Amino acid sequence: DGNLRVAIPANLNTLDAAKTKLGEEYIMNFLVFSGLTEVDGKGGVKPDLAESWAKSDDQKTWTFKLRPGVKFHDGRLLEAEDVKATIQRIQDKATGSTARVNFDIVESIETPDKQTVVFKLKIPYSGFAELFGDRQVRILPRDKFDTVATSPVGTGPFIFKSFTPGDRVELVKNPDYFVAGEPKLDAITLRIMPESAAQIAALETGDIDLVWNLPLESIDQMKKNPDVVVDSTSTSTWDGLIMNAAQKPFDDKRVRKAILMTLDKPALVEVALYGQGTPTHTMIPPSHPYFNKDLPISTPDIEGAKKLLAEAGYPNGFEATLYVPVGRPTRERLGIAAKELLAPIGIKVDLQRVPWDKFVKEIEGKAAFYTDGFFSRPTIDTSIYPFFHSTGSWNTQLWNYKNPEIDKVLDDARAAKTEEERAALYNKFQALAEDDPAGAIPYVLNHVNAYRKNVKGFSSSPMMWLDLRETTIQ
Amino acid sequence: MPKAETAQSAAARPRRLWPRGLNGKLVIGSAVLLLLIVVAVAAPWIVPYRFDEMSILNRLKPPSLRNWLGTDEFGRDVFSRTLIGARLSLLMGFAATAVSLAIGVPLGLWAGYRRGRVDEIVMRSTDVLLSFPPIMLGLLLLAVTPPSLWKMIVAVGIVYVPSTVRLTRSVTLDLAGEEFVQAARARGERTSYILHAEILPNAWPPIMVEASLRVTFAILLGAALSFIGLGAQPPSSDWGLMIAEARPLIDRAPWVAIAPGIAMGITVIAVNLLGDGLREALDPRMHRKGG
Amino acid sequence: MTAPLLTLDNLTLAYQTGRGTLRALNSVSLGVGAGETLAVVGESGSGKSSIAFATMGLLGPEAAISGSIRFDGTELVGLDEASRRDLRGRSIGMVFQDPFTSLNPSLRVGEQVAEPLVYHQGLTRPAALERAIAALGEVGLPSPRELASAYPHQLSGGMQQRVLIASAIVCDPRILILDEPTTALDVTVEAQILDLLDHLRRSRGLGMLFITHNLGVVNRIADRVCVLYAGQVVEIGAKEAVLGRSSHPYTKGLLASLPQLSAQGRSQRIAPIPGRFPDLVDPPPGCIFAPRCPFAEEKCAAPQALTVDDTGSGARCWKSGRLPGWPQADTAPRVAQPAGAGEEPLLRAEHLVKRYRRGRIGGGIAWTRKFGVLPWPEVRAEIVNAVDDISIDVRRGETLGLVGESGSGKSTLGRTVLRLIDPSAGRLLFEGVDVAAAPADDLQDLRKRAQIVFQNPDSSLNPRRKVGDAIARAVALQTNVPREGRRAHVEDLLDRVGLPRSYYDRYPHQLSGGEKQRVGIARALATGPDFIVCDEPVSALDVSVQATVLNLLDELRDDLKLSYLFISHDLSVVAYIADRIAVMYSGRICEIGDAKDVLSPPYHPYTQALLSAVPLATPGAEKSERIRLRGDRPPSEGERSGCVFHTRCPRALGDICATTMPPLQEPRPGHRIACHLPLDELMRAPSALPAAAE
Amino acid sequence: MAIYVIKRLLGIVAILAVMSVLVFAITQVMPGNVANILAGQFADDATIKAIEHKLGLDAPAYVQYWRWAGGVLSGNLGNSIIMERPVGPLIWEAFKSSALLAILAFIMVAVFGILLGVIAAIRQNRFADHAVSLFSYVGVSVPEFFWAIVAIIVFARYLNWLPSGGAGNISQGFWVWASHLVLPVLTLTLTLIAHVSRLTRSSMIETLRSNYVRNARAKGLPEKVIIRRHALRNALLPTITVLAIDVGWLLGNIVVVEAVFSYPGIGRLLLFAIERHDLPLIQAGILLIAAVYCFANLIADLLYAYFNPKIRYGHAES
Ligand SMILES: Nc1ncnc2c1ncn2[C@@H]1O[C@H](COP(=O)(O)OP(=O)(O)OP(=O)(O)O)[C@@H](O)[C@H]1O
Ligand SMILES: Nc1ncnc2c1ncn2[C@@H]1O[C@H](COP(=O)(O)OP(=O)(O)OP(=O)(O)O)[C@@H](O)[C@H]1O
Ligand SMILES: [Mg+2]
Numbered sequence A: 001d002g003n004l005r006v007a008i009p010a011n012l013n014t015l016d017a018a019k020t021k022l023g024e025e026y027i028m029n030f031l032v033f034s035g036l037t038e039v040d041g042k043g044g045v046k047p048d049l050a051e052s053w054a055k056s057d058d059q060k061t062w063t064f065k066l067r068p069g070v071k072f073h074d075g076r077l078l079e080a081e082d083v084k085a086t087i088q089r090i091q092d093k094a095t096g097s098t099a100r101v102n103f104d105i106v107e108s109i110e111t112p113d114k115q116t117v118v119f120k121l122k123i124p125y126s127g128f129a130e131l132f133g134d135r136q137v138r139i140l141p142r143d144k145f146d147t148v149a150t151s152p153v154g155t156g157p158f159i160f161k162s163f164t165p166g167d168r169v170e171l172v173k174n175p176d177y178f179v180a181g182e183p184k185l186d187a188i189t190l191r192i193m194p195e196s197a198a199q200i201a202a203l204e205t206g207d208i209d210l211v212w213n214l215p216l217e218s219i220d221q222m223k224k225n226p227d228v229v230v231d232s233t234s235t236s237t238w239d240g241l242i243m244n245a246a247q248k249p250f251d252d253k254r255v256r257k258a259i260l261m262t263l264d265k266p267a268l269v270e271v272a273l274y275g276q277g278t279p280t281h282t283m284i285p286p287s288h289p290y291f292n293k294d295l296p297i298s299t300p301d302i303e304g305a306k307k308l309l310a311e312a313g314y315p316n317g318f319e320a321t322l323y324v325p326v327g328r329p330t331r332e333r334l335g336i337a338a339k340e341l342l343a344p345i346g347i348k349v350d351l352q353r354v355p356w357d358k359f360v361k362e363i364e365g366k367a368a369f370y371t372d373g374f375f376s377r378p379t380i381d382t383s384i385y386p387f388f389h390s391t392g393s394w395n396t397q398l399w400n401y402k403n404p405e406i407d408k409v410l411d412d413a414r415a416a417k418t419e420e421e422r423a424a425l426y427n428k429f430q431a432l433a434e435d436d437p438a439g440a441i442p443y444v445l446n447h448v449n450a451y452r453k454n455v456k457g458f459s460s461s462p463m464m465w466l467d468l469r470e471t472t473i474q
Numbered sequence B: 001m002p003k004a005e006t007a008q009s010a011a012a013r014p015r016r017l018w019p020r021g022l023n024g025k026l027v028i029g030s031a032v033l034l035l036l037i038v039v040a041v042a043a044p045w046i047v048p049y050r051f052d053e054m055s056i057l058n059r060l061k062p063p064s065l066r067n068w069l070g071t072d073e074f075g076r077d078v079f080s081r082t083l084i085g086a087r088l089s090l091l092m093g094f095a096a097t098a099v100s101l102a103i104g105v106p107l108g109l110w111a112g113y114r115r116g117r118v119d120e121i122v123m124r125s126t127d128v129l130l131s132f133p134p135i136m137l138g139l140l141l142l143a144v145t146p147p148s149l150w151k152m153i154v155a156v157g158i159v160y161v162p163s164t165v166r167l168t169r170s171v172t173l174d175l176a177g178e179e180f181v182q183a184a185r186a187r188g189e190r191t192s193y194i195l196h197a198e199i200l201p202n203a204w205p206p207i208m209v210e211a212s213l214r215v216t217f218a219i220l221l222g223a224a225l226s227f228i229g230l231g232a233q234p235p236s237s238d239w240g241l242m243i244a245e246a247r248p249l250i251d252r253a254p255w256v257a258i259a260p261g262i263a264m265g266i267t268v269i270a271v272n273l274l275g276d277g278l279r280e281a282l283d284p285r286m287h288r289k290g291g
Numbered sequence C: 001m002t003a004p005l006l007t008l009d010n011l012t013l014a015y016q017t018g019r020g021t022l023r024a025l026n027s028v029s030l031g032v033g034a035g036e037t038l039a040v041v042g043e044s045g046s047g048k049s050s051i052a053f054a055t056m057g058l059l060g061p062e063a064a065i066s067g068s069i070r071f072d073g074t075e076l077v078g079l080d081e082a083s084r085r086d087l088r089g090r091s092i093g094m095v096f097q098d099p100f101t102s103l104n105p106s107l108r109v110g111e112q113v114a115e116p117l118v119y120h121q122g123l124t125r126p127a128a129l130e131r132a133i134a135a136l137g138e139v140g141l142p143s144p145r146e147l148a149s150a151y152p153h154q155l156s157g158g159m160q161q162r163v164l165i166a167s168a169i170v171c172d173p174r175i176l177i178l179d180e181p182t183t184a185l186d187v188t189v190e191a192q193i194l195d196l197l198d199h200l201r202r203s204r205g206l207g208m209l210f211i212t213h214n215l216g217v218v219n220r221i222a223d224r225v226c227v228l229y230a231g232q233v234v235e236i237g238a239k240e241a242v243l244g245r246s247s248h249p250y251t252k253g254l255l256a257s258l259p260q261l262s263a264q265g266r267s268q269r270i271a272p273i274p275g276r277f278p279d280l281v282d283p284p285p286g287c288i289f290a291p292r293c294p295f296a297e298e299k300c301a302a303p304q305a306l307t308v309d310d311t312g313s314g315a316r317c318w319k320s321g322r323l324p325g326w327p328q329a330d331t332a333p334r335v336a337q338p339a340g341a342g343e344e345p346l347l348r349a350e351h352l353v354k355r356y357r358r359g360r361i362g363g364g365i366a367w368t369r370k371f372g373v374l375p376w377p378e379v380r381a382e383i384v385n386a387v388d389d390i391s392i393d394v395r396r397g398e399t400l401g402l403v404g405e406s407g408s409g410k411s412t413l414g415r416t417v418l419r420l421i422d423p424s425a426g427r428l429l430f431e432g433v434d435v436a437a438a439p440a441d442d443l444q445d446l447r448k449r450a451q452i453v454f455q456n457p458d459s460s461l462n463p464r465r466k467v468g469d470a471i472a473r474a475v476a477l478q479t480n481v482p483r484e485g486r487r488a489h490v491e492d493l494l495d496r497v498g499l500p501r502s503y504y505d506r507y508p509h510q511l512s513g514g515e516k517q518r519v520g521i522a523r524a525l526a527t528g529p530d531f532i533v534c535d536e537p538v539s540a541l542d543v544s545v546q547a548t549v550l551n552l553l554d555e556l557r558d559d560l561k562l563s564y565l566f567i568s569h570d571l572s573v574v575a576y577i578a579d580r581i582a583v584m585y586s587g588r589i590c591e592i593g594d595a596k597d598v599l600s601p602p603y604h605p606y607t608q609a610l611l612s613a614v615p616l617a618t619p620g621a622e623k624s625e626r627i628r629l630r631g632d633r634p635p636s637e638g639e640r641s642g643c644v645f646h647t648r649c650p651r652a653l654g655d656i657c658a659t660t661m662p663p664l665q666e667p668r669p670g671h672r673i674a675c676h677l678p679l680d681e682l683m684r685a686p687s688a689l690p691a692a693a694e
Numbered sequence D: 001m002a003i004y005v006i007k008r009l010l011g012i013v014a015i016l017a018v019m020s021v022l023v024f025a026i027t028q029v030m031p032g033n034v035a036n037i038l039a040g041q042f043a044d045d046a047t048i049k050a051i052e053h054k055l056g057l058d059a060p061a062y063v064q065y066w067r068w069a070g071g072v073l074s075g076n077l078g079n080s081i082i083m084e085r086p087v088g089p090l091i092w093e094a095f096k097s098s099a100l101l102a103i104l105a106f107i108m109v110a111v112f113g114i115l116l117g118v119i120a121a122i123r124q125n126r127f128a129d130h131a132v133s134l135f136s137y138v139g140v141s142v143p144e145f146f147w148a149i150v151a152i153i154v155f156a157r158y159l160n161w162l163p164s165g166g167a168g169n170i171s172q173g174f175w176v177w178a179s180h181l182v183l184p185v186l187t188l189t190l191t192l193i194a195h196v197s198r199l200t201r202s203s204m205i206e207t208l209r210s211n212y213v214r215n216a217r218a219k220g221l222p223e224k225v226i227i228r229r230h231a232l233r234n235a236l237l238p239t240i241t242v243l244a245i246d247v248g249w250l251l252g253n254i255v256v257v258e259a260v261f262s263y264p265g266i267g268r269l270l271l272f273a274i275e276r277h278d279l280p281l282i283q284a285g286i287l288l289i290a291a292v293y294c295f296a297n298l299i300a301d302l303l304y305a306y307f308n309p310k311i312r313y314g315h316a317e318s
């Protein structure tokens, strides 16, 4: 039958798209809901619920035209008011949506008619349409906000049927999906299976058709199985050593640079990712058109690093506590490897594993030195600006990085009118960031799915969600 | 005269302080455990490699002459890590038991000897603690503060306090009725002296037997907590954490999980043997003569 | 003599132990005929139970057996398990010593009695149960039908023992083996059981192999007696011959060790058997009794043979025909204590009360109002009146004996007067100072001057301490002997109680029962007390050891001018040692007075019953009239009005006994009897003691 | 007896009340509260404040507790803060799944534990005894997650006999449903059975040496009857108590086993709640588990009393 069974590793906290924070939840966002626009992960923006959009010349007024006749799963027609209410809900701090910061720039929302939404921005912003392709920015029916967390109603290709916490989510085909002929599957079951051994066994025995985000260490093994296809794609999800420039000794760019120079990036890809990743300069993945190909991936230079440290006043190195979050294995491994790699230049690392919630509350954005990592974001600007611009919302919390040259490059890129111009600016940004690193970003991760041979029409998305609209089972 | 009778049958079988003939379980158990302790203590000097020495090229290698038990995902020598892990796991087991004894035994002695209200309060508190399934209590306690080995030791120790209190109390209740305790009171001893010099030495054997079995529970509970992520902190690693971390690799590099698993198995079995042996050796009922 | 049903021939039994092979039985030969009672007596460890187990085939794998056991022509040694099982219960019944643990706690007694019928005679369960009920009736249990559905713990010890007997005889066995069937029971109950057994033997023609260590019991029940010492039969023969004209030194010694019960009081010290029971792993060569025998000569170094004459009597001693009487004790004769009537008593208890609360699972719950309003559930506890309004005094240099059945509250009283237990009410004057309610810290004087010796040699010493240290601790606490002098002081004390000084460094398990008891006495003496509570100090000991300890206590009293509160359930022991006797029943004193007054009429009915129940070891010392109490188990719970004894009193008057507290009558000064019966009525009671022995 | 049960029930209620305060207090001092988690990474204080306010977490602790307790008293367990759904049905569903697992495992442990123990006792120091000892030693010597993973690899992956995890639905047919339970139940049983079998063994050995068994032998009863009627009944008394204690272990082990076998039970739910500080869920989960445990103990005590006439019929004077 046309029921695709998918294994996901963790339970969902919420089904409310605005509040989602986990990869597993994002899968749901794209299966059940739609956004105004869709980002293809290669920088392109496509229409989704919005048929078309236009921006004013000052890039401050954005007008979206909704696709007509789109129905929510409960049968009601989508209206502009729904879009407005959805965005306003995201803007409400009490909702606790991580997408809120993106909409700080919105001054007002108007709905001149049922098919039109007009956004007035406080600043010019060329990437505004891309924001609507973001994970949390799914359009919800404005009369169902109360129940969306438990029984979501959207406009997406699949209709939510049931959720047994800890066990499974069941979805069925949306016959009224606004793209004709899609989806092709009749139903989807997301099975929650935390133990990788269990996932693999289930896939191999055919209990499961697809394992989402296959554990990296199982990939080699999985590839040997003739019944299984392992599909890998490069993402801009990255891990890094966060160094807080507001705290000693990382306030000195030479220290940061010395640490970066010590890291053997290809080796870290091996150790932390079992090879399932790509060394990079910043979060721009090598597969991206903006990636600076002229800049070589740095090779370890112990002597050079020692010299820099000595210049910075640490001829014998120093001691530092490196925090790693428990339950994020790639970042744990990165931390453990870093401890070893930094030893030759005299940096003695005291490694501390911290439970996730404590890590979020007490370490992230507060400690001087820790490993962390971030999901791919829909646009290069949203991936970089918040982290590297001195006013970037995450920069101020993460590493307090200030580099006027980078600020200027990033601002220019926002206002850039052509692709070439933007590409050049981002190339320059990478060179600057390599010279004056904020932290050490050794690699971007691959996203790997494994599925049985009879699953067709599936390809892994660099954004790590599951696009199952074209997928079929034979 | 029931009392006179018990006296007679007791007279017929002299109370034994220590086993006359050593039993096999006791000998094997203590020999293996002793060996383990020696290895654990000496581990830093006898391991072929540093336990956290990584070699990326050399990772997940199967057992060989170079790495007797193979290497793990960071290319660390599993044999060395297993030996070093013995320190943490044994420390965990013994220290947690020690904690539970340090808290539980005095409380149990006190409650059993004083009876009355003190007893009531202590027993009701243990009732509450006992109503938490062990792992839950550990979880809740550990969730409060950042994990670290000593906190885990304390948490696991606290998990076992109620049962220690109960056991000590019941032994004390029995002993408090013994005539040598009455005699001590008759010559005007203080309560503290009676508790530590008259009752405690005689309460030790059953407590020790229980405690030795509890060491194994503590090791296993510690492993379960490590599994959940609240245990030992890497790169140092107890066996539980080693198994937990090696688990995704189990079919790719089974030796990484099997080595600490077997080490743990041996330890637990040794302690169990020791405990059972002690129980058989110390429990006079086990030696009851045929008639 | 009929042809024996059960014959043991050259039975030898060895246990494999950690220390080596233990020869528990050595060529034992004896026989029991139908309708005949053979009593096997001997000290603890002499191998009595081993005979029983060997006969029943209940020995463990550690036992190696040789010789022959024949039952009705069948050889039992080496018999296969199935045939043995067939004999057990069907042809040979057995009753064990301890009724409290010999019944399955989770089966109704009726079923336990009926069981053998089902398996041996193939009866259906209901039919078997009917027969079991009949058997329960036959052993004298009241309302057997109801009793059959009771659980063992609901019965008293005496009743349990009857149930055991019923289950042993229900299949009509021809031989009944009884292993100390009355040792765990009170004398009054023991007397009932002995009567019952006697009756059964007569009515059913049972052959009985009766094992006991009590020569009095032997005298009551046996036709023939077999005296066992260290696994050897040392003397065998008709009861009159063995007990009356004993021809083996060991038998003589046993008899001489018994305190004699007589109204005459005492002046002669008892003469115990010296020495210690041999180690059976490494027994002495030659005559096994020679090391302890006062008549031993060189010739005794050879092993002795048992020579049995044609009446079936004989002794394992070459001198047997020519032995003189057992030597008198060589110690000084006892000093009679002056009455010391006028002076202030050392210890005086006035209206002393100790109640225990005993909660009961599933027991009552009462709703009371807490703080006047809140309904509050309260568990209704049972009140045990362990000591119920008792007034006694103990004068200087005097021994007050306290007798009573088990559970009558003797120990509680003894411990309460020492303030080891806090009394619930009443006054307690030690040398005129009230210590009943004094805070624990003010008791130092009492702790120094009043001490206690316990019953149980095993539990009275801390097994983890050297005996010397245990004594030294008391010296350190309560005397001002300087630290350096303590060891010497303790060694002096060990001397005093007749232990070698080297025992200072021994642990309790390295001592025999009698030695431990001596250590207990030395410990009590360490504080230099004036008053010692002796709580059944000899009850757990064999007669010969008991005798030496009694002598020791007696001597100490004379030497050190001690006062004793001497607790025992054995009237002969109390009669031997006490100047005055208090008889206790269910928490109350029913009679108190000078020893000779209490031991001669007028008696309290309870005293009379106690006295007539005591089995005496002298053949022919038949009592003029036996008084038997109904039932057993004195109730001590709840609110009690009237005489506590009225439920069992053979002479109860009627309602008045149940409702009104009996008055205290004083036939002679200092002799008080609490009874409703008028004095002259009490006076008319015949003496319960045998007519003055000599 | 009824009164005793009522008393015990009141006791359980009291224990649960105390425990709820305790759990509440512990969650109050846990680092990181649910608002931080809801707000996500790098949320500013204002956002956290806003969320706290919306959830009423800014009220004083006692008010929060009272709000919760008031709800519980009126039969409302509150909503899971994270999942935004009522705790009652959520817990109940998970509880039912876990209960199934726990009950099956418990039955296995009880039946086979006792059986093995009895066999070992009867064949003391012979082959069967040693085999049982070895089996139980091995069973307890390694943590349950190790066995669970081994079981998955052997039975699910290589032999492909049984599903590797998850819960079956009875609508998929009985065998599908049952096959999902086999491995978790097996794992739970393996780690607990030793406790029971060893205790049964030693108490059986002890009763076989008791005076009343000796007396039964003296009555010439067949060995089978002696073991069944006389020894077993009494030997099982301590086992009952141990089984109750094992319920506690079972409830603990279930957390781990559920995680490995992706079994949607209360253990995982609770772990999930603790990780996210979802107080109403934590409270309800812990109290439910504690209640189960208390009831298990109560039932054990009642059974103990039932099988022990000394308690059932009050005790005689000693
Ligand atoms: N199963 C056994 N293993 C080793 N020694 C035993 C065993 N049973 C009895 N003995 C020893 O054998 C000797 C005789 O024991 P037995 O029980 O027959 O004596 P008893 O006369 O019945 O003593 P008591 O009056 O104490 O019951 C004792 O020294 C005892 O310690
Ligand atoms: N701690 C206690 N709690 C409750 N009841 C008790 C306690 N101690 C003794 N009793 C009860 O008090 C009564 C008297 O006991 P006590 O030990 O004084 O009797 P006894 O005459 O010394 O008996 P025995 O001859 O058996 O030593 C008994 O019914 C006993 O069960
Ligand atoms: Mg005996």
Ligand SMILES: [Mg+2]
Pocket: B003, C410, C411, C412, C536
């Ligand atoms: Mg007593």
